[in-house]
Amino acid sequence: MRGRALKVVADNGAKRVEPAPLVVEAVALVEAAAPPAPPERISDQVKRLQAEARGLAHKHVMSLKTALEELKVLAEDISSGGDVYPAGVREIARRLVEDCEARAQAVASLAMRN
Structure with a gap:
């Protein structure tokens, strides 16, 4: 067998057979269900x-x-x-400047206590 070589064979008009398309079906993954957590106690829920x-x-x-x-x-x-701006509006705005600054500081101070 040592001296024999492969020879090219003529096609002779034979029809080529196409392979069937590959169909992949979806597979559902099943996850291991974790055991349900114990229900939250009402007292813990109130605190939260x-x-x-x-x-x-x-x-x-x-x-x-x-x-x-x-x-x-x-x-x-x-x-x-x-x-x-009308004089009355300017005067109200001037007073608001002073009042808003003091009120904002008071709100911030009270918020930091709690």
């Missing part, structure tokens, strides 16, 4: 909700402080705006 409420209240108070600071800036602009 109270802590969440305190956090939201603090955030709300800080929003008030920020709004007072923004109002102070707006009032400063109007109070120093000159004759373009």
Whole structure:
């Protein structure tokens, strides 16, 4: 067999057979279900909700402080705006500047206590 070589064979018009398309079916993965967590005790749920409420209240108070600071800036602009603004409005804005600054500081101080 040592001396024999492979020979090229003619096609002779034979039809080529196409391979069938490969079909892959989806396989559902099954996960091991973790054991259900024990239900939260009512006392723990109350504590969690109270802590969440305190956090939201603090955030709300800080929003008030920020709004007072923004109002102070707006009032400063109007109070120093000159004759373009009516005299009564300028006077109210001037008073608001003083009041907003003191109120914002008080709100911040009270918020830090709790």
